[in-house]
Amino acid sequence: MAEITAAAVKDLRERSGAGMMDCKKALTETNGDTEAAVDWLRTKGLATAAKKSGRTAAEGLVGVAVSGKTGASVEVNSETDFVAKNEQFQDFVRTVSQLALETGDSIDALGAAAYPGGGTVQEKLTSNVATIGENQQLRRAKVVSVNEGAVVSYVHNAAGTGIGKIGVLVALEGSAPVATIEALGKQLAMHIAAANPLALHEEGLDDALVERERAIAAEKAAESGKPQNIIEKMVEGAVAKFRKENALTSQLFVMDNKTKIADVIAQAAKDAGGTIALTDYVRFQLGEGIEKEQSDFAAEVAAAAGI
Template identity: 50%
Template sequence: MTTITAADVKKLRDMTGAGMMDCKTALTETNGDIEAAVDWLRKKGLSKAAKKSGRIAADGLIGVVAKGRVGAVVEVNSETDFVARNEQFQTLVRDITGLAADAGGDLKKLLSATYPGTKNNVETHVQEMVATIGENMTVRRTSAVSVKEGVIADYIHNRVADGLGKIGVLVALESAGDEPTLFELGRQIAMHIAAASPVSLDIDAVPADVIEREKAILAEKNQGKKPEVLEKIISGGIKAFAKENCLLEQQYIHDTSKTVAQAVKEAESRVGSAVKITGFIRYALGEGIDKKEEDFGEEVRKLAGGGR
């Protein structure tokens, strides 16, 4: 039996851009013949998929799934909205999203999960779909939330199909109260999150570097003020930041006379028990994809398992 060395796999990978495991399989199937392995990969469409991986995939769909007390969100990118409206692509995103809850927000675990109805993992199946559909695609990110008791409420904005759209939101509500009523409350809060785009649950959850940056900006704007005055200005500025950016402090879009925290408190009588928002996820399609083409191409290759 021909011995396949790491050097052979790397050489084939450098020639084709295909994944490590695909290169190893190709060499095994062709008894170590590099040129034959290149043809093998081309026939499988894997080399073609690798060449497309440098192109920006900034469109696509957000998939959302809620399974009992666990929920997950996935972003799968394509190059154009035309493909995002393609039934094959929608099926791909829906199937991947269906695996996301078990992956628990771990992208590597999701990519290595077996794609439904095949022997391939998600990563390999996506590469094959690139060759079939003709556009670069990538599973960009995934996150998950869960509750011990209560519900996970979901919401899709700009919905294009069941569980698929341009903005996906999940909200985790801990409560021993009536679940249908609790879910309806969660759905309303999820709609608020989609519209208001909070950065965190409360001020304590805002990263320390963000708070320090806000303080530095306030200090810069108010140079020359007495220390005690500056301290009050900064304190007031951070409170204003929380009202604009922290979910519990934001004005509730369904009733702007109250905050989200007040709305949740008032809902407890309807739910029949105390209610606590323990977490949320908000994915907006293409969020953060504003980099140069070559930088994003490298990110795509790494996510697809093709980074060097």
């Protein structure tokens, strides 16, 4: 039997898009013949993944998992919402969310992690692409933790336990009773899902984003025809408003639309007779930032019909 080298497995993997273990098995079955191995993978439906890998995947699911004082959120994309309802896909997202608790934020580390039942996460994903028939991608992961307190999760538009369209994690550090912290965390998580803050604190807002808002405000103010000193005050006021409305701790609580989040937390800590500090949060919304391809269905039908 021919020796199956790592280079041969790598070459076949690049050509077929199939998982590493599948490539090794294909080469073993074909006595090291790469061309025959490609055909072997095709007959098993495993070489089709490469053709699908270039297609836009903006649907799918966000998953969340909490274990002890650590929480993880992941986004796994598919091409259509139909796949998000597939039980195999949903199980994959749940499993990957649990694995992310150990691997951290790195997608490379998550993809290389051992998947229950054999192979790696990336190899399982490649296999899913072949069997389900759509491109799927591990897009991002984020892990948060606390030393004392709790990490609370929330899923909006849930498709099942721990999976949905928006996944939120809230990290609350403190000495207050855990039940109190968890109840507060659930409310804050619902607020985050609805209000979509861009940073925890005002100073954490992206400088480029703030400057963009400043430029827009300056252009609008200039059109007012008012004196320069008034224009400058208008611009600074607009920027201050932007910072306040987009930083979590300075946002108004959606439950009453009048109390700042920082004050909500301070009052909860006071009532509980302990300390509570919001140290971090995660909000993953499915498909945000992905440019979706626009297709003309009528034109596709006409092209297929040769019109």
